[in-house]
Every structure is written in C-alpha cells, then in structure tokens.
C-alpha cells in the first residue's frame with residue numbers, strides 16, 4: 001500500500017495570501033518565528049526569525065458536519081510545499097499524535113481512532129488504520145493541541 005501525505009494545498013494558501021486573510025476571516029499577519037513552530041505548508045519546523053503566519057485551517061474543501069478547524073502555522077510567503085508525498089513527514093514521527101480516520105462517506109470512522117505516543121511507530125500505525133477497508137483517509141493531528149498536521153490517504 002502506498003500512502004500519500006499531503007500538507008495544506010498551495011493553491012488554498014495562495015488564495016488566503018491574496019485575500020489578506022484566512023478562510024475564517026483572520027488577518028494574514030506576519031509573525032517572526034521563534035524556531036519551534038511546526039509549519040503545515042511544508043511539514044518542517046520554522047527556523048529562527050523566519051516569516052510565518054498563524055491561521056485557522058480546516059482540512060476539508062467542501063462543507064462537512066465533521067469539519068474541525070484550528071490554529072496552524074504556515075510560511076508567510078509561498079514556500080516549496082511538501083514534495084516528498086510518499087514519505088512520512090519526519091517532523092511528526094515522534095510526537096503525541098491522534099490518527100483521526102474517515103470512511104468513504106466522509107464520516108468519522110470511530111472504531112479506528114488511534115492515539116500515539118512519542119515512542120510508537122507512527123508509520124506502522126497509520127498503515128494499519130489505512131488498510132481497513134472502511135477507512136478512506138486519515139487526518140493526523142496533535143494529541144496535545146488538537147491541531148492538524150497532515151492528510152494521509
């Protein structure tokens with residue numbers, strides 16, 4: 001099974017930058033990174049003094065009752081994104097995470113929600129969840145902050 005890992009799509013970020021606000025109306029505002037912020041546009045950690053923005057993001061592109069929106073850091077300007085779409089993002093391999101799975105109708109697949117600790121094999125756990133026939137895709141989130149990391153299909 002090949003898993004595809006997707007960061008926030010560049011065209012959506014571009015539309016937000018052009019509009020000067022995120023999809024929830026929050027101003028696209030420049031922040032200077034302290035160097036710990038996980039960036040959801042390219043799935044790496046911000047460098048000290050890098051130009052970033054804190055936005056509200058919901059990883060759905062059409063209305064859904066399951067929609068969850070939350071704060072994420074992204075680059076203030078356009079970046080190269082996450083091109084290694086078949087590789088588990090290194091940045092999120094050893095954190096406390098939740099695998100939030102959805103079925104083919106877009107409803108949450110409650111039976112396969114999985115909580116991961118730092119020492120767990122995140123990639124193996126994700127492969128296991130995605131191999132369930134009823135699971136269509138998974139949102140990987142932070143267990144601590146609840147915020148969205150990336151999409152896995």
Ligand SMILES: [Zn+2]
Pocket residue numbers: 039040041042043074075079080081
């Ligand atoms: Zn970026």
